[in-house]
Amino acid sequence: MNNQANGLWQAQTSCKIYIGRLMVMAMIGCFFANILGCASTSEADAPKVSVVSAASMDDVRPAGAIHDFYMIDRSAAHDLGYRIDWQRNIHPSKNSGIKDLVAQGDSVFVLDGRNFLSRLRRSDGVQLWQVPFGKAIDEVQGIKYMPSLKRIFITSGGDMFVLDSDTGLQLAKQELDPIANTNSAQYGPYFLYGARNGQLVWHSYAVGHEWRAYQISPSILLEPQIFDNVVVTVGSDGRVMVLDADKVAQFWSKRLLNNITARPAVGLGNVYIAGLDQHLWALDIDNGRQSWRYLSRSPLTDSPVIVGERVYQQIPADGLVCFEARPIDSPDGVIVWTAEGVKGNVVARLNSDLLVWDKNMRELDVVDIAYGSVAKHLTLSNVQYLLGSLGGNGDLITASEDGRVLRLVPRHN
Numbered sequence: 001m002n003n004q005a006n007g008l009w010q011a012q013t014s015c016k017i018y019i020g021r022l023m024v025m026a027m028i029g030c031f032f033a034n035i036l037g038c039a040s041t042s043e044a045d046a047p048k049v050s051v052v053s054a055a056s057m058d059d060v061r062p063a064g065a066i067h068d069f070y071m072i073d074r075s076a077a078h079d080l081g082y083r084i085d086w087q088r089n090i091h092p093s094k095n096s097g098i099k100d101l102v103a104q105g106d107s108v109f110v111l112d113g114r115n116f117l118s119r120l121r122r123s124d125g126v127q128l129w130q131v132p133f134g135k136a137i138d139e140v141q142g143i144k145y146m147p148s149l150k151r152i153f154i155t156s157g158g159d160m161f162v163l164d165s166d167t168g169l170q171l172a173k174q175e176l177d178p179i180a181n182t183n184s185a186q187y188g189p190y191f192l193y194g195a196r197n198g199q200l201v202w203h204s205y206a207v208g209h210e211w212r213a214y215q216i217s218p219s220i221l222l223e224p225q226i227f228d229n230v231v232v233t234v235g236s237d238g239r240v241m242v243l244d245a246d247k248v249a250q251f252w253s254k255r256l257l258n259n260i261t262a263r264p265a266v267g268l269g270n271v272y273i274a275g276l277d278q279h280l281w282a283l284d285i286d287n288g289r290q291s292w293r294y295l296s297r298s299p300l301t302d303s304p305v306i307v308g309e310r311v312y313q314q315i316p317a318d319g320l321v322c323f324e325a326r327p328i329d330s331p332d333g334v335i336v337w338t339a340e341g342v343k344g345n346v347v348a349r350l351n352s353d354l355l356v357w358d359k360n361m362r363e364l365d366v367v368d369i370a371y372g373s374v375a376k377h378l379t380l381s382n383v384q385y386l387l388g389s390l391g392g393n394g395d396l397i398t399a400s401e402d403g404r405v406l407r408l409v410p411r412h413n
Contacts, residue, residue: 119165
């Protein structure tokens with residue numbers, strides 16, 4: 001009996017020692033896992049996806065693989081005057097790619113090819129949710145985020161989907177009649193959109209029905225622009241109309257020499273319009289009178305961009321052209337400089353430079369705002385979408401077909 005008891009005691013002791021060793025090894029493993037900085041999300045409700053911060057990237061990827069991992073590598077970001085803040089992969093459903101990228105307020109919204117919408121927190125890239133809506137084949141005209149209501153409104157042809165911004169849960173589906181042909185612009189309690197039948201429609205999002213409509217042209221293809229209490233809309237037949245957004249009454253209407261395919265820019269007292277008639281028009285927003293117009297050598301298909309006191313226009317035959325927005329006694333306009341060979345449009349301003357993005361060639365130029373000289377030229381072959389801030393020194397949000405979304409911030413931030 002004593003030998004049996006002694007053997008049992010020895011077996012129990014060995015088992016305890018073995019279990020103790022296992023616990024020590026597990027604790028050491030956890031310690032080193034934390035040291036290595038494994039990428040993970042801090043959101044319990046966002047499994048199967050991970051945020052990788054720029055600070056932890058070296059720890060989870062070999063140095064040689066960083067270029068392949070980041071959509072824009074660190075050296076390219078540095079050349080632009082930015083640094084990588086975060087990158088996330090939203091994993092598009094069934095590898096459907098990305099159909100739209102929208103940055104509004106504290107959020108970034110990513111729409112994939114099967115109409116799954118993801119909401120990312122702009123400050124750190126955490127994915128808050130990913131939800132499907134409508135049908136995979138439904139066309140989406142636009143996404144509007146209203147933080148004060150905690151709602152997201154998605155315009156899609158004959159429907160407007162209403163989602164809870166905290167959860168992504170669909171709360172309602174409002175019928176749009178007539179059918180929307182453009183994204184919506186919010187004004188007070190209404191969304192204004194251009195319809196297929198050529199009407200500009202005031203849609204009350206609180207009750208989900210049309211309030212008023214105004215006939216503009218045979219069809220409207222471009223999103224209406226809101227400036228104070230004025231709405232500017234462009235018809236498919238080259239008609240420009242400015243209306244009182246409160247009274248749904250026309251201020252003035254003007255038909256240009258040809259059709260318009262580029263969204264107008266509104267500001268500095270004018271409506272700036274690039275037309276297929278080869279003109280860049282500046283029309284007084286109060287009365288429609290011509291402030292100035294410039295005749296170019298080619299039809300204009302890109303939208304003008306206002307930055308400060310200047311207007312920037314992509315002219316295919318010349319490059320990026322900078323105009324004085326409000327020249328004195330110059331009916332033909334005043335050119336400040338021309339950046340020959342620079343394609344694309346101004347998407348951001350950083351200090352004394354403009355960032356000009358050519359989405360077709362996926363090339364980005366850094367152009368001096370005073371003289372139009374090119375300081376940097378980069379090819380960003382992985383970037384499908386690039387959003388910036390025209391106000392100056394804001395962040396850049398980019399996305400690629402494979403679902404990567406990346407945020408760049410100015411280096412001094």
